[in-house]
Amino acid sequence: MKKLNIASIPGDGVGHEVVPSGEQVLKTIADIHGGLAFEFTSFPWSCNYYLEHGSMMPENGLDQLKPFDAIFLGAVGDLNLVPDHISLWGLLIKIRREFEQSINMRPAKLLKGVTSPLANPKDFDLLVVRENSEGEYSSIGGKIHQGEDEVAIQNAVFSRKATERAMRFAFELAGKRRQHVTSATKSNGIVYSMPFWDDVFKEVSTDYPSIQTDSQHIDALAAFFVTQPERFDVIVASNLFGDILTDVGAAIMGSIGIAPAANINVNGKYPSMFEPVHGSAPDIVGKGLANPIGQIWTAKMMLDHFGEIELGAKLLDVIEETTTAGIMTADIGGKHSTEEVTNEIIHRLKSL
Ligand code: NAI
Ligand code: MG
Numbered sequence: 001m002k003k004l005n006i007a008s009i010p011g012d013g014v015g016h017e018v019v020p021s022g023e024q025v026l027k028t029i030a031d032i033h034g035g036l037a038f039e040f041t042s043f044p045w046s047c048n049y050y051l052e053h054g055s056m057m058p059e060n061g062l063d064q065l066k067p068f069d070a071i072f073l074g075a076v077g078d079l080n081l082v083p084d085h086i087s088l089w090g091l092l093i094k095i096r097r098e099f100e101q102s103i104n105m106r107p108a109k110l111l112k113g114v115t116s117p118l119a120n121p122k123d124f125d126l127l128v129v130r131e132n133s134e135g136e137y138s139s140i141g142g143k144i145h146q147g148e149d150e151v152a153i154q155n156a157v158f159s160r161k162a163t164e165r166a167m168r169f170a171f172e173l174a175g176k177r178r179q180h181v182t183s184a185t186k187s188n189g190i191v192y193s194m195p196f197w198d199d200v201f202k203e204v205s206t207d208y209p210s211i212q213t214d215s216q217h218i219d220a221l222a223a224f225f226v227t228q229p230e231r232f233d234v235i236v237a238s239n240l241f242g243d244i245l246t247d248v249g250a251a252i253m254g255s256i257g258i259a260p261a262a263n264i265n266v267n268g269k270y271p272s273m274f275e276p277v278h279g280s281a282p283d284i285v286g287k288g289l290a291n292p293i294g295q296i297w298t299a300k301m302m303l304d305h306f307g308e309i310e311l312g313a314k315l316l317d318v319i320e321e322t323t324t325a326g327i328m329t330a331d332i333g334g335k336h337s338t339e340e341v342t343n344e345i346i347h348r349l350k351s352l
Contacts, residue, residue: 001033001035001036001037001252002036002037002306003036003037003039003051004036004038004039004069004070004306005035005037005039005040005041005067005068005069006026006039006041006068006070006072006259006302007038007040007041007043007064007065007068007072007271008023008040008041008042008043008071008072008073008258009042009043009045009046009071009072009073009074009091009150010042010046010073010074010075010077010132011045011046011073011074011076011077011080011091011092011280012047012048012074012075012078012087012280013074013075013077013078013145013179013279013280013281013282013285014044014074014075014155014278014280014281014284014290015046015073015074015075015076015280016293017285017286017290017292017338018072018074018276018290018291018294018295019072019162019295019336020072020185020336021292021295021296021339021341021342022072022220022295022296022299023038023040023072024342024346025298025299025315025342025349026038026046026303026344027132027347028300028346028349028350029138029303029314029315032311032349032350032352033311034296034324035310036308039073040072040240041042041063041068042182043057043063043064044072044260044292045057045063045078045091046078046232046330047076047077047081047082047087048078048081050073050086050087050090051081051082051084052080055089055090055093055145056076056082056086056087056090057094058093059150061093061198062095062099063124065099065101065272065344066270068271069306069307070271070272070273070274070302070306071095071271071272071273072273072274072275072298072299072302073092073272073273073274073275074135074275074276074280074295075275075276075278075279075280075281076088076091076092076250076279076280077279077280077285078280079282080282081302092275094304095179095263095273096132096263096273097133098270099263099264099265099269099270099271099272100269100270100274101132101133101263101264101265101270101272101273102131102132102165102166102264102265102266102333103129103130103131103132103166103169103264103265103266104127104130104132104242104246104261104262104263105126105129105130105140105208105261105262105263105264105301106128106130106209106246106249106250106259106260106262106277106351107125107126107127107128107130107249107260107297107301108124108125108126108127108128108229108246108249108250108252108253108259109123109253110122110123110252110253110320111253111258111293111323112124112252112256112320112321112323112324113320113324113325114255114258114320114323114328114332114333115254115332116253116254117251117252117254118226118229118252121229121230121252122228122229122230123230123308123315124229124230124232124252125233126229126232126234126249127172127177127233127234127235128235128237128242128245129164129166129169129173129234129235129236129237129242129247129299130166130237130238130239130242130245131162131163131166131236131237131238131239131242132159132238132239132242132243133162134155134157134159134162134239134276135156135157135162135193135238135239135240135275136154136238136239136240137239137275138154138155138156140154140155140157140159141153141154141155141276142201142317145275146254147252149181153319156193156238158193158196158197158238158277159201160313161170163196163197163200164200164203164204165203165216166236166268167181167183167200167204167236168204168207169179169236169264169266170235171204171205171207171208171211171234171237173234174208174211174233174234175208175210175211176223177233177234177236178233179210179211179212180211180212180213180214180232180233180234181205181208181211181212181213181218181234181235181236182213182214182232182233182235182236183197183198183201183213183214183216183220183235183236183237184216184218184221184235184236184237184238184241184245185198185215185216185217185218186202186217186218186219186241187217188217188262189217190195192193193238193341196237198215198243200246201213201215201236203316210343218237218241218244218245221241221246222245222248225245225248225249225252226252227238227244227250229249229252235315245259246259246277247277252275252276254295254332255279255289255291255331256278256294256331257276257278257279257293257329257331257332258291258293258332259276259277259278259293259297259298260271260274260276260277260295260301260341261274261276261277261293261296261298261301262274262275262298262301262302263275268281270306270315274297274298274301274302274305276295276297276298278294279295287339288338288339288352289329289330289331289338290327290329290338290340291325291328291329291331291332291338291341292338292342292345293319293329293341296315296319296342296345297319299315300312300315300316300319303315314349314352315349318345318348318349319345321348322341322345322348323345325344327344328341330339
């Protein structure tokens with residue numbers, strides 16, 4: 001019996017509506033599999049927790065999470081209770097940083113039955129591998145002078161170690177997919193870090209002779225996500241470029257409510273974290289309108305992470321069967337509730 005201990009953090013808002021959906025689906029899958037079991041331990045860390053305790057998680061929160069096999073997170077943030085920079089940095093970003101989740105992985109795929117905002121979306125199925133620990137998002141820099149003399153300097157950090165790590169991760173994934181990696185660059189405008197990025201990409205690619213490669217400037221690449229998303233397989237990008245690309249990826253899928261993500265700890269020292277792309281969606285909270293597919297697809301990424309590739313593929317098939325049957329929430333044009341969509345997915349899994 002393979003037993004997986006999962007730390008579950010619903011967080012705020014619709015996190016409490018979609019995390020239970022994801023847990024139920026994973027439990028159903030474990031039952032079908034027979035040799036697999038999930039045990040969820042729920043942590044109440046959230047903005048409400050902050051109001052009571054003055055912090056988003058206890059001081060030893062990370063120690064509590066460390067022994068788990070993975071973290072399954074909903075969403076963090078409730079502007080009515082706590083400013084975003086406190087809530088997100090006190091929980092979500094703290095886990096990503098301290099647990100060295102140096103890779104952020106976000107697939108974007110045209111789900112059958114879901115209407116993309118693209119007029120002619122073709123059958124795209126791409127995966128962005130984003131460097132998640134450095135790059136443009138560094139706290140190195142500073143400000144000097146006031147008023148019209150004011151100057152702000154923000155440094156981007158590109159280490160060989162982190163750059164290579166993200167690229168190798170992308171090549172390994174491409175080897176299991178359609179054998180193609182695109183590098184997001186901007187070496188025509190950014191004259192130190194991006195030529196360095198290109199050099200490392202060339203070096204790493206020589207270790208993967210069977211994988212096709214190309215390099216695209218980020219501006220053109222973002223445009224191609226809209227005009228020809230079907231041409232991409234795996235894309236490797238720096239922190240900022242990947243952040244922007246993945247939002248475009250979520251947009252062309254049809255709703256942020258279906259977009260999944262994984263924050264991967266590559267060195268195996270800490271658990272990885274699986275969370276949908278969307279936030280706490282305060283505008284629809286408590287109404288049964290939250291799309292559970294982002295969280296459930298995130299659960300599929302967790303299955304892949306644990307080597308349960310076949311089960312993960314089955315789950316994605318069932319998600320698409322459900323959308324094809326028109327069982328969908330309002331954000332993707334349906335009229336069903338969170339619970340109805342979840343139950344339909346569970347029902348279909350059980351009848352596999
Ligand atoms: P959001 O993603 O919560 O909502 C943006 C829009 O998408 C809203 O119209 C919402 O109703 C819709 N939406 C989101 N999830 C949905 C779902 N599952 N089904 C259907 N529709 C869905 O982003 P927003 O409004 O900018 O942020 C709200 C709060 O969430 C803020 O406190 C923000 O900081 C936080 N946030 C947290 C994230 C995280 O935990 N990873 C990511 C993004 C935002
Ligand atoms: Mg973003």
